[in-house]
Amino acid sequence: MRTPVIDDLLTRLRTEVPDCIAAMAVDVRDGALVASRGAEDAAADVVRELFVHTRAVTCAFRSADDADPQEVIMLSAGRAYVCQALKQHPGIVAAAVSAHTANLGMLLAVMRREVAAVEGDA
């Protein structure tokens, strides 16, 4: 479900997140790319898979049942994905993809700040 709030968030992520290559909103229930700033469908699939499979790992430990991820990071040799579930938009995840040279702490801090701003937590 694309909304002006999501569009505004992606624009801010694309400009504020260090070394940002792409920003997107993904419906992790079906992997649909809800909105994008430079991201392709394949990136949406990666985000969905990250949420589904890390949830499964968490569930496997002590049979945790409340395992829905709030934040997921993926690091590769060339990219860093930082993803945040949006509380005001159930099932929708905002994600920013940066070059691997970006400072991870800064990525997380900016992502949390921008998401909190549009979610009304700031």
Place this chain on the structure above:
Amino acid sequence: MSASPEVRETNRFDRLCVLLETIDELHAGQSGSLSFGSASQGIVLVQSGRVCWAASSMMPTRLTDRLRHACTLSEHSLQLIFRDCRASGTPFGETLVERGIVSFDVLRTALLQHNAETLLQLAGQPAPQWRPAKIEQYDPSLTFTSAELLAHSADGWWGPLAAAARDELRAALRDRHAVGLSFLRAPETADSIVPVGFVGTDDLSAREMLAIGRAAERAMQSCSAAGGRLVASTRADGRTTVIWIDDGAYYVAFGDDRSEMAFIVAHLSRRALE
């Protein structure tokens, strides 16, 4: 074409998982024995749900062989002590520790590897028969959980790689308050993963360890197209799961404290991004 020795061993490893799950679930907390085939073929003694002794007529290596390498006594001298212990009903390993012949840690490691590798051998046999019995004479610290046995069962042929994976796990977690697990990748097995180590918990079951390993493998496979080498997932309450792959092994860490886990991610990310 016949299967290679390694493939035959890994198929047996898959059966070991089933055997250990049997001990954990069908006989949870119970004491008794699992008898394989005829009485002389093999036996596993279980005390309060933990394996204390496993013996197989097909095992080429005996516990005394393992201990002989760790002490200065001759095989003959060890055999004499072993016979005395058997005649008097005294536990052999504890006797060696009491007499200062081996340290407790050496005994425990030798006993763990002996039991784990014997179970792996026995897992290739038809399903055993369970006989409840009153077994209470073993020192509880010399009995083993299914997860410990599972994590050491592959040492016979993957020992150096398994030891390296355990070292990597300990180095990554250091003194952080986290539970960690390590797995080797074995594409020829049904599960493609072989659990080889864990830290930070005493109450992990073989089933739980396998379930975590299988899920972690799927998670890393799912992001392999994007070159993913490390994934960290945090819940709203701060509890965090970190999965990473390094040098052919999978690792998983669970922690309750977001900041504690951030140290682990920071340490690992420097290498993941190299």
